[in-house]
Amino acid sequence: MEPIFPKWTNRIPLYAGIGVSLLLIAIVTGIWYYFSPKFLAVGYEPVQPIAFSHQLHAGQMGMDCSYCHAGVEKGSFSPIPAADTCMGCHNKVKKDSPRLKVLRDSFENKTPIPWVRVHSLPRYSHFDHSAHLTAGVGCVSCHGRIDKMNTVSMVSPLSMGWCLDCHRNPLPNIRPQSELKNMIYDPHAEGYIPLNDPDYKDKLIQGPQACGACHY
Template identity: 40%
Template sequence: MAQIFSRYADQSLRLALVAIFGGALALMTIGGILVRSDYTTLKGWVVEQPVPFSHQHHVGGLKIDCQYCHTAVADSALATLPPTETCMTCHSQVWTDAQILEPIRQSLARYEPIRWNRVGALPDYVYFRHDAHVHAGVGCSECHGRVDTMPLTRRVETFQMQWCLDCHRDPAPHLRPRESVTDMSWNSQQDRRELGERLMQAYHVDARNLTDCNLCHR
Protein backbone atom coordinates (compact mmCIF):
# COMPACT_ATOMS: atom_id res chain seq x y z
CA MET A 1 0.00 0.00 0.00
CA ALA A 2 1.32 3.40 -0.95
CA GLN A 3 2.15 5.75 1.95
CA ILE A 4 -0.06 8.84 1.77
CA PHE A 5 1.95 11.01 4.16
CA SER A 6 5.70 11.17 4.34
CA ARG A 7 7.61 10.04 7.41
CA TYR A 8 8.51 13.69 8.05
CA ALA A 9 4.81 14.67 8.10
CA ASP A 10 4.04 11.88 10.56
CA GLN A 11 6.81 12.99 12.90
CA SER A 12 5.73 16.61 12.60
CA LEU A 13 2.17 15.70 13.60
CA ARG A 14 3.37 13.81 16.65
CA LEU A 15 5.62 16.67 17.68
CA ALA A 16 2.75 19.12 17.20
CA LEU A 17 0.45 17.01 19.41
CA VAL A 18 3.13 16.76 22.09
CA ALA A 19 3.65 20.53 21.92
CA ILE A 20 -0.09 21.21 22.17
CA PHE A 21 -0.68 18.93 25.15
CA GLY A 22 2.58 19.99 26.79
CA GLY A 23 1.72 23.64 26.32
CA ALA A 24 -1.76 23.13 27.75
CA LEU A 25 -0.31 21.34 30.78
CA ALA A 26 2.25 24.11 31.27
CA LEU A 27 -0.44 26.79 31.08
CA MET A 28 -2.56 24.94 33.63
CA THR A 29 0.41 24.57 35.95
CA ILE A 30 1.40 28.22 35.61
CA GLY A 31 -2.22 29.29 36.10
CA GLY A 32 -2.51 27.21 39.28
CA ILE A 33 0.69 28.72 40.67
CA LEU A 34 -0.38 32.24 39.71
CA VAL A 35 -3.80 31.92 41.35
CA ARG A 36 -2.15 30.96 44.64
CA SER A 37 0.68 33.47 44.37
CA ASP A 38 0.99 36.58 46.52
CA TYR A 39 0.67 38.61 43.32
CA THR A 40 -2.92 37.39 42.95
CA THR A 41 -3.95 37.06 46.61
CA LEU A 42 -2.16 40.30 47.59
CA LYS A 43 -0.89 38.54 50.72
CA GLY A 44 1.84 40.67 52.27
CA TRP A 45 1.01 43.70 50.14
CA VAL A 46 0.39 47.11 51.64
CA VAL A 47 -2.82 48.74 50.40
CA GLU A 48 -2.36 52.44 49.66
CA GLN A 49 -4.71 54.74 51.55
CA PRO A 50 -5.71 58.40 51.10
CA VAL A 51 -4.10 59.00 54.52
CA PRO A 52 -1.21 56.74 55.63
CA PHE A 53 -2.89 55.53 58.82
CA SER A 54 -0.58 53.68 61.22
CA HIS A 55 -2.15 50.89 63.27
CA GLN A 56 1.24 50.50 64.93
CA HIS A 57 0.94 54.00 66.36
CA HIS A 58 -2.76 54.00 67.21
CA VAL A 59 -3.24 50.38 68.35
CA GLY A 60 0.24 49.38 69.44
CA GLY A 61 1.36 52.74 70.82
CA LEU A 62 -1.79 54.48 72.03
CA LYS A 63 -3.63 51.22 72.86
CA ILE A 64 -6.82 52.24 71.06
CA ASP A 65 -9.19 49.29 70.91
CA CYS A 66 -10.31 48.05 67.50
CA GLN A 67 -13.95 48.81 68.28
CA TYR A 68 -13.27 52.50 68.83
CA CYS A 69 -12.97 52.89 65.06
CA HIS A 70 -14.67 49.72 63.83
CA THR A 71 -17.75 50.32 65.90
CA ALA A 72 -20.12 47.74 64.40
CA VAL A 73 -17.78 44.76 64.27
CA ALA A 74 -19.62 42.95 67.08
CA ASP A 75 -23.13 43.85 65.94
CA SER A 76 -23.27 43.62 62.15
CA ALA A 77 -21.83 41.91 59.11
CA LEU A 78 -19.54 44.85 58.39
CA ALA A 79 -16.85 46.05 60.76
CA THR A 80 -17.48 49.59 59.42
CA LEU A 81 -14.79 52.17 58.78
CA PRO A 82 -14.51 55.23 61.01
CA PRO A 83 -16.19 58.46 59.90
CA THR A 84 -14.09 61.61 59.78
CA GLU A 85 -15.61 62.76 63.06
CA THR A 86 -13.97 59.83 64.83
CA CYS A 87 -10.56 60.87 63.55
CA MET A 88 -11.18 64.49 64.52
CA THR A 89 -12.10 63.51 68.07
CA CYS A 90 -8.36 63.49 68.70
CA HIS A 91 -6.96 65.43 65.76
CA SER A 92 -8.91 68.56 66.51
CA GLN A 93 -6.56 68.75 69.51
CA VAL A 94 -3.32 67.06 68.38
CA TRP A 95 -1.40 67.36 65.10
CA THR A 96 -3.85 70.06 64.12
CA ASP A 97 -1.58 71.54 61.44
CA ALA A 98 0.07 68.36 60.19
CA GLN A 99 0.14 68.36 56.39
CA ILE A 100 -0.31 64.61 56.29
CA LEU A 101 -3.75 65.04 57.88
CA GLU A 102 -4.98 67.68 55.43
CA PRO A 103 -7.31 65.15 53.69
CA ILE A 104 -8.99 64.54 57.05
CA ARG A 105 -9.56 68.24 57.67
CA GLN A 106 -10.84 68.72 54.11
CA SER A 107 -13.19 65.77 54.57
CA LEU A 108 -14.70 67.38 57.65
CA ALA A 109 -14.97 70.82 56.04
CA ARG A 110 -16.63 69.49 52.89
CA TYR A 111 -18.81 66.87 54.58
CA GLU A 112 -17.27 64.24 52.30
CA PRO A 113 -16.22 60.88 53.78
CA ILE A 114 -12.69 59.61 53.38
CA ARG A 115 -12.57 56.89 50.74
CA TRP A 116 -10.57 54.24 52.60
CA ASN A 117 -9.41 51.24 50.55
CA ARG A 118 -10.28 47.84 51.96
CA VAL A 119 -7.38 45.57 52.86
CA GLY A 120 -9.26 42.35 53.59
CA ALA A 121 -11.86 42.59 50.83
CA LEU A 122 -13.78 39.47 49.84
CA PRO A 123 -15.56 38.77 46.52
CA ASP A 124 -19.19 39.86 46.27
CA TYR A 125 -20.34 36.24 46.07
CA VAL A 126 -18.99 35.48 49.56
CA TYR A 127 -21.39 36.01 52.45
CA PHE A 128 -19.38 36.98 55.52
CA ARG A 129 -20.39 38.37 58.90
CA HIS A 130 -17.93 39.93 61.33
CA ASP A 131 -20.34 39.68 64.26
CA ALA A 132 -20.74 35.91 63.87
CA HIS A 133 -16.99 35.43 64.06
CA VAL A 134 -16.58 37.84 67.00
CA HIS A 135 -19.31 36.06 68.96
CA ALA A 136 -17.64 32.72 68.21
CA GLY A 137 -14.40 34.01 69.72
CA VAL A 138 -12.33 34.51 66.59
CA GLY A 139 -9.68 37.12 67.37
CA CYS A 140 -9.09 40.04 65.00
CA SER A 141 -5.47 38.99 64.56
CA GLU A 142 -6.51 35.55 63.28
CA CYS A 143 -7.53 37.14 59.98
CA HIS A 144 -5.90 40.57 60.00
CA GLY A 145 -2.62 39.74 61.72
CA ARG A 146 -0.83 41.82 64.31
CA VAL A 147 -1.96 45.19 63.01
CA ASP A 148 -0.48 46.75 66.14
CA THR A 149 2.94 46.17 64.57
CA MET A 150 2.06 47.56 61.13
CA PRO A 151 3.10 51.15 60.28
CA LEU A 152 1.06 50.66 57.08
CA THR A 153 -1.66 48.03 56.94
CA ARG A 154 -0.99 44.99 54.80
CA ARG A 155 -2.92 41.81 54.05
CA VAL A 156 -1.49 38.88 56.00
CA GLU A 157 -3.75 36.08 54.72
CA THR A 158 -4.89 34.96 51.28
CA PHE A 159 -8.63 35.17 52.08
CA GLN A 160 -9.10 32.37 49.57
CA MET A 161 -11.66 29.62 50.02
CA GLN A 162 -9.13 26.98 51.10
CA TRP A 163 -7.87 29.25 53.87
CA CYS A 164 -11.42 29.77 55.16
CA LEU A 165 -12.20 26.06 54.98
CA ASP A 166 -9.09 25.12 56.95
CA CYS A 167 -10.45 27.12 59.88
CA HIS A 168 -14.06 26.03 59.45
CA ARG A 169 -13.05 22.36 59.48
CA ASP A 170 -11.09 22.77 62.69
CA PRO A 171 -12.07 26.02 64.46
CA ALA A 172 -11.04 25.13 68.03
CA PRO A 173 -7.36 26.23 67.86
CA HIS A 174 -8.40 29.61 66.48
CA LEU A 175 -10.84 30.58 69.24
CA ARG A 176 -10.35 32.71 72.34
CA PRO A 177 -12.59 34.24 75.02
CA ARG A 178 -14.87 36.92 73.58
CA GLU A 179 -13.47 39.60 75.88
CA SER A 180 -10.04 39.05 74.31
CA VAL A 181 -11.09 39.16 70.64
CA THR A 182 -9.55 42.59 70.04
CA ASP A 183 -6.47 41.98 72.21
CA MET A 184 -3.59 41.86 69.75
CA SER A 185 -1.12 40.38 72.23
CA TRP A 186 -3.48 37.80 73.74
CA ASN A 187 -1.92 34.47 74.57
CA SER A 188 -3.18 31.57 76.64
CA GLN A 189 -1.26 29.33 79.01
CA GLN A 190 -3.87 26.67 78.35
CA ASP A 191 -3.74 24.24 75.45
CA ARG A 192 -5.35 26.10 72.56
CA ARG A 193 -7.28 23.08 71.33
CA GLU A 194 -8.68 22.21 74.75
CA LEU A 195 -9.59 25.84 75.37
CA GLY A 196 -11.13 26.14 71.91
CA GLU A 197 -13.24 23.03 72.34
CA ARG A 198 -14.62 24.35 75.62
CA LEU A 199 -15.37 27.69 73.98
CA MET A 200 -17.13 25.96 71.10
CA GLN A 201 -19.52 24.43 73.61
CA ALA A 202 -19.93 27.67 75.53
CA TYR A 203 -20.53 29.74 72.38
CA HIS A 204 -22.62 27.05 70.64
CA VAL A 205 -20.28 26.65 67.68
CA ASP A 206 -21.33 23.55 65.75
CA ALA A 207 -18.53 22.50 63.41
CA ARG A 208 -20.73 19.95 61.64
CA ASN A 209 -22.32 22.57 59.36
CA LEU A 210 -19.45 25.03 59.04
CA THR A 211 -18.46 23.66 55.63
CA ASP A 212 -21.96 23.73 54.12
CA CYS A 213 -21.87 25.61 50.81
CA ASN A 214 -24.87 27.80 51.64
CA LEU A 215 -23.20 29.08 54.79
CA CYS A 216 -20.94 31.37 52.75
CA HIS A 217 -22.59 31.30 49.30
CA ARG A 218 -26.25 32.33 49.33
Protein backbone atom coordinates (compact mmCIF):
# COMPACT_ATOMS: atom_id res chain seq x y z
CA MET A 1 0.00 0.00 0.00
CA GLU A 2 1.20 3.45 -0.91
CA PRO A 3 1.91 5.48 2.28
CA ILE A 4 -0.09 8.68 2.73
CA PHE A 5 2.95 10.71 3.78
CA PRO A 6 6.29 10.33 2.01
CA LYS A 7 9.18 9.00 4.01
CA TRP A 8 10.94 12.31 4.62
CA THR A 9 8.07 13.46 6.79
CA ASN A 10 9.43 11.15 9.47
CA ARG A 11 12.09 13.77 10.10
CA ILE A 12 9.68 16.69 10.62
CA PRO A 13 9.60 16.30 14.41
CA LEU A 14 13.40 16.30 14.54
CA TYR A 15 13.75 19.35 12.28
CA ALA A 16 10.93 21.13 14.05
CA GLY A 17 12.46 20.38 17.44
CA ILE A 18 15.85 21.78 16.42
CA GLY A 19 14.39 24.67 14.45
CA VAL A 20 11.92 25.85 17.08
CA SER A 21 14.47 25.68 19.88
CA LEU A 22 17.04 27.56 17.75
CA LEU A 23 14.40 30.15 16.95
CA LEU A 24 13.51 30.51 20.63
CA ILE A 25 17.16 30.92 21.57
CA ALA A 26 17.58 33.50 18.81
CA ILE A 27 14.52 35.46 19.98
CA VAL A 28 15.57 35.40 23.65
CA THR A 29 19.15 36.31 22.82
CA GLY A 30 18.00 39.03 20.48
CA ILE A 31 15.70 40.59 23.06
CA TRP A 32 18.36 40.27 25.77
CA TYR A 33 20.99 41.90 23.59
CA TYR A 34 19.07 44.43 21.56
CA PHE A 35 16.18 45.46 23.82
CA SER A 36 18.50 46.46 26.65
CA PRO A 37 19.38 50.11 27.28
CA LYS A 38 22.98 48.94 26.97
CA PHE A 39 22.21 48.73 23.26
CA LEU A 40 19.41 51.30 22.91
CA ALA A 41 20.90 54.12 24.99
CA VAL A 42 24.67 53.71 25.31
CA GLY A 43 26.59 55.53 22.63
CA TYR A 44 24.08 58.32 22.10
CA GLU A 45 26.19 61.15 20.75
CA PRO A 46 24.03 64.01 19.49
CA VAL A 47 25.42 66.82 17.37
CA GLN A 48 25.56 69.95 19.53
CA PRO A 49 24.91 73.49 18.28
CA ILE A 50 28.46 74.46 19.29
CA ALA A 51 31.29 71.99 18.80
CA PHE A 52 32.32 72.30 22.44
CA SER A 53 35.13 69.92 23.34
CA HIS A 54 35.31 68.57 26.86
CA GLN A 55 38.56 66.92 25.79
CA LEU A 56 40.12 70.36 25.34
CA HIS A 57 38.57 72.19 28.29
CA ALA A 58 38.43 69.51 30.97
CA GLY A 59 41.18 67.30 29.58
CA GLN A 60 44.00 69.39 28.20
CA MET A 61 43.37 72.53 30.24
CA GLY A 62 42.37 70.63 33.35
CA MET A 63 39.40 72.81 34.18
CA ASP A 64 37.34 71.43 37.03
CA CYS A 65 33.87 70.11 36.19
CA SER A 66 32.24 72.54 38.58
CA TYR A 67 33.84 75.60 36.97
CA CYS A 68 31.03 75.40 34.44
CA HIS A 69 28.63 72.99 36.11
CA ALA A 70 28.67 75.11 39.26
CA GLY A 71 26.19 74.17 41.95
CA VAL A 72 26.20 70.45 41.22
CA GLU A 73 27.28 69.78 44.83
CA LYS A 74 24.22 71.56 46.13
CA GLY A 75 21.44 70.87 43.66
CA SER A 76 19.65 67.91 42.23
CA PHE A 77 20.87 68.54 38.71
CA SER A 78 24.14 69.53 37.12
CA PRO A 79 23.43 72.86 35.46
CA ILE A 80 24.38 73.66 31.89
CA PRO A 81 26.44 76.85 32.29
CA ALA A 82 25.01 80.21 31.34
CA ALA A 83 26.49 81.94 28.31
CA ASP A 84 28.05 84.34 30.86
CA THR A 85 30.34 81.57 32.06
CA CYS A 86 31.59 80.86 28.55
CA MET A 87 31.99 84.55 27.78
CA GLY A 88 34.13 84.98 30.89
CA CYS A 89 37.00 83.67 28.80
CA HIS A 90 35.65 83.88 25.26
CA ASN A 91 35.19 87.64 25.32
CA LYS A 92 38.94 87.62 24.75
CA VAL A 93 40.02 84.11 23.79
CA LYS A 94 38.95 83.22 20.22
CA LYS A 95 36.52 86.08 20.35
CA ASP A 96 35.98 86.23 16.59
CA SER A 97 35.94 82.52 15.91
CA PRO A 98 33.07 81.52 13.61
CA ARG A 99 32.65 78.37 15.65
CA LEU A 100 31.51 80.50 18.60
CA LYS A 101 28.94 82.52 16.67
CA VAL A 102 26.02 80.72 18.35
CA LEU A 103 27.50 81.59 21.76
CA ARG A 104 27.96 85.27 20.93
CA ASP A 105 24.45 85.54 19.50
CA SER A 106 23.05 83.87 22.58
CA PHE A 107 24.96 86.24 24.85
CA GLU A 108 23.88 89.36 22.98
CA ASN A 109 20.24 88.43 22.41
CA LYS A 110 19.78 86.74 25.78
CA THR A 111 18.43 83.59 24.17
CA PRO A 112 19.41 80.12 25.34
CA ILE A 113 21.89 78.02 23.37
CA PRO A 114 19.92 75.03 22.03
CA TRP A 115 22.15 72.37 23.60
CA VAL A 116 20.94 68.81 23.08
CA ARG A 117 20.54 66.94 26.31
CA VAL A 118 22.58 63.72 26.38
CA HIS A 119 21.73 62.15 29.73
CA SER A 120 18.08 62.23 30.59
CA LEU A 121 16.02 59.99 32.79
CA PRO A 122 12.35 59.20 32.29
CA ARG A 123 10.32 61.72 34.25
CA TYR A 124 8.98 59.07 36.65
CA SER A 125 12.42 58.59 38.19
CA HIS A 126 14.39 61.17 40.12
CA PHE A 127 18.13 61.50 40.38
CA ASP A 128 19.93 63.87 42.74
CA HIS A 129 23.50 64.82 41.84
CA SER A 130 24.30 66.37 45.21
CA ALA A 131 23.21 63.29 47.15
CA HIS A 132 25.49 61.07 45.07
CA LEU A 133 28.46 63.42 45.39
CA THR A 134 27.98 63.67 49.16
CA ALA A 135 27.85 59.88 49.32
CA GLY A 136 31.16 59.71 47.46
CA VAL A 137 30.21 58.71 43.91
CA GLY A 138 32.35 60.65 41.47
CA CYS A 139 31.46 62.07 38.05
CA VAL A 140 33.45 59.46 36.14
CA SER A 141 31.50 56.55 37.64
CA CYS A 142 28.44 57.36 35.55
CA HIS A 143 29.62 59.80 32.86
CA GLY A 144 32.84 58.02 31.93
CA ARG A 145 36.02 59.72 30.77
CA ILE A 146 34.43 63.03 29.80
CA ASP A 147 37.94 64.50 29.64
CA LYS A 148 38.62 62.31 26.60
CA MET A 149 35.42 63.10 24.70
CA ASN A 150 35.36 65.65 21.93
CA THR A 151 31.61 65.21 21.72
CA VAL A 152 29.89 63.92 24.81
CA SER A 153 28.29 60.53 24.46
CA MET A 154 26.47 58.27 26.86
CA VAL A 155 28.60 55.52 28.37
CA SER A 156 26.12 54.25 30.95
CA PRO A 157 22.77 52.68 30.13
CA LEU A 158 20.98 54.68 32.90
CA SER A 159 18.67 51.71 33.31
CA MET A 160 17.09 50.70 36.58
CA GLY A 161 19.12 47.51 36.72
CA TRP A 162 22.29 49.51 36.30
CA CYS A 163 21.28 51.88 39.13
CA LEU A 164 20.48 48.97 41.40
CA ASP A 165 23.79 47.24 40.69
CA CYS A 166 25.50 50.09 42.49
CA HIS A 167 22.81 50.68 45.12
CA ARG A 168 23.18 47.07 46.21
CA ASN A 169 26.96 47.16 46.31
CA PRO A 170 28.18 50.76 46.33
CA LEU A 171 31.59 50.22 47.98
CA PRO A 172 33.62 49.78 44.74
CA ASN A 173 32.33 53.13 43.45
CA ILE A 174 32.94 55.22 46.57
CA ARG A 175 35.89 57.60 46.40
CA PRO A 176 37.29 60.24 48.77
CA GLN A 177 35.53 63.62 48.79
CA SER A 178 38.68 65.27 47.44
CA GLU A 179 38.76 63.04 44.32
CA LEU A 180 35.11 63.30 43.25
CA LYS A 181 35.85 65.23 40.08
CA ASN A 182 39.16 63.51 39.37
CA MET A 183 38.77 61.53 36.14
CA ILE A 184 41.94 59.48 36.57
CA TYR A 185 41.65 58.46 40.20
CA ASP A 186 40.86 54.77 40.63
CA PRO A 187 39.83 53.91 44.20
CA HIS A 188 40.57 50.23 43.62
CA ALA A 189 44.08 50.80 42.28
CA GLU A 190 44.81 53.24 45.11
CA GLY A 191 43.73 50.68 47.68
CA TYR A 192 41.16 53.10 49.05
CA ILE A 193 38.86 51.71 51.74
CA PRO A 194 35.81 53.94 52.32
CA LEU A 195 35.13 52.43 55.73
CA ASN A 196 38.42 53.88 57.01
CA ASP A 197 37.69 57.36 55.65
CA PRO A 198 36.61 59.75 58.41
CA ASP A 199 34.19 61.36 55.91
CA TYR A 200 32.18 58.16 55.59
CA LYS A 201 32.98 56.46 58.87
CA ASP A 202 29.72 57.22 60.63
CA LYS A 203 27.56 56.95 57.54
CA LEU A 204 25.69 53.99 56.25
CA ILE A 205 27.33 53.24 52.90
CA GLN A 206 24.30 51.70 51.28
CA GLY A 207 22.15 53.08 48.53
CA PRO A 208 18.41 52.91 49.20
CA GLN A 209 16.66 50.11 47.35
CA ALA A 210 13.07 51.06 48.14
CA CYS A 211 10.90 52.06 45.17
CA GLY A 212 10.16 55.42 46.74
CA ALA A 213 13.83 56.34 46.82
CA CYS A 214 13.77 57.22 43.12
CA HIS A 215 10.13 56.95 42.02
CA TYR A 216 8.39 59.68 43.95
